[in-house]
Amino acid sequence: MQKFHSIFTLSGVYLPTANLSMRIRNMYYKVILFTSLFIFNAYAATSYTVMAPLLVEDRDTFRLQLAEAKAIGVDSVSVDVWWGLVEAKADQAFNWGYYDSIFADITQAGLKVVPIMSFHQCGGNIGDDCDIPIPGWIWQHYQDKGLTEQDLQYKSEYGNYSVETVSLWADTYVVSEYKEFIQAFSEHFAHLTDFIAEVNISMGAAGELRYPSYNTHDGKLAGYPTRGSFQAYSSLAVKDFQQTMQAKYGEISKLNSSWHTTYTSFDQLKPPFDGNEFIAIGSYRRTAYGRDFIEWYHQSLMAHGRRMLDAAHDGLNSSFDSIPVGYKVPGIHWKIGTNDITARSAELAAGLIHSDWPYSESNGYGYNNIVALAKHLEGQNRHVVLHFTALEMDDNPTHPSYSYAKTLVGWLGGEAKKQGVEIKGENALAQGVWHARGWQNIEEALTNHHYSGLTILRITEVTVDTLGRKKLENIIKTIE
Secondary structure (H helix, E strand, C coil), X not given: CCCCCEEEXXXXXXXXXXXXXXXXXXXXXXXXXXXXXXXHHHHCCCEEEEECCCCCCCHHHHHHHXXXXXXXXXXXXXXXXXXHHXXXXXXXXXXXXHHHHHHHHHHHCCCEEEEEXXXXXXXXXXXXXXXXCCCHHHHHCCHHHCCXXXXXXXXXXXXXXXXXXXXXXXXXXXXXXXXHHHHHHHHHCHHHHHHECCEEECCCHHHCCCCCCCCHHHHHHCCCCCXXXXXXXXXXXXXXHHXXXXXXXXXXXXXXXXXXXXXXXXHHCCCCCCHHHHHHCXXXXXXXXXXXXXXXXXXXXXXXXXXXXXXXXXXCCHHHCCCCEEEEECCCCCCCCCCCCCCCHHHHHHCCCCCCCCCCHHHHHHCHHHHHHXXXXXXXXXXXXXXXXXXXXXXXXXXXXXXXXXXXXXHHHHHXXXXXXXXXXXXXXXHHHCCHHHHHHHHHHHHHCCEEEEEECCCHHHHCCHHHHHHHHHHHHHCC
């Protein structure tokens, strides 16, 4: 009897491959995978999720809200699983008691859970109403390796340090901690996999894949709607920049020839001394140094995203094999509409877009790399979902924001479709769904821009608020 080997595709079909040559088989796999992804994206039912409170303090009220959400037609509830709450006391000292209770409330209401592995602090971002720092022990955890607390933190161009997350330039040390946390989570909740719709991975500030470029550690110097601030000034970041440039150029003379400089050593290289001038005179685009810096800064974030996806995939035990992993990209919509050289500078400081200017449909308006990240785990048969914010917002390309939020939603949706990536969206601000226009924009994104799911910030906006309940229920009924 002939023995066949098979592959499993997302369309649920097993295909014999024993008699195919290696080249034909590889081509066959790619065609089937592409077809399967197309079928998945084109015909999968739209999913609807609501966010739980950052920390549930009144479980009786929460249960009533869950029942209301279920009645509307909501599928699942996303829940921040705070690293700083579960592993607060010491390394490997996990306390899952709070989540045992909250997950039980959700599943008993007939809803699924979307846990977010939240490796950032709760507090300091818009809408935050709790104070849960990341585990305090992490800052002293690597002293035996010669690393200080500030070495592990993001340092901005203004000299300020962020404690919201550990810097990505410390990933060599800290990613193992993330992986251990995910392993512990998947072992503890393996019995709930039938009730887990997706596992989201926090990758940076506010749980998003970005640098903390407009966060509170820089105060008004870099908040909305400014260009933000670069976050590449810690000792580990500077060292990585120097090493990356040395790997690219090999010899300092070749770098000098490209940059028109007179350095004698790669150790002399630094990020921009004056970020405002670097942007204002267009050095980031018009000089080889500027393009190299922006590309390194962006690619460092992309590499961090890949490491976090690997940590998620490797950390989740086998009972989670069929459960998708998700990551979130923020809608940095301001400073897109300026008509000068500073356009797109807020996105540059957040690390979202690359140096391959000009931005156009051909390169996803700068977002092709961050969308392609969703395909990183394709070879391991792990489905990855991209989440994007700002679905409720309009364009407002006037002073002071120069915002193209609605346009940005379309750009990301179009690029995701082009790459065969599943994309879901959410509203950026709770007040964004307090009016009919916000809901109209959400419906347009789901209908016209390839978004296959919606997450609402937060559950109260569609259970307590009458307009939100009515609008979401209508969307669920009309969009399959």
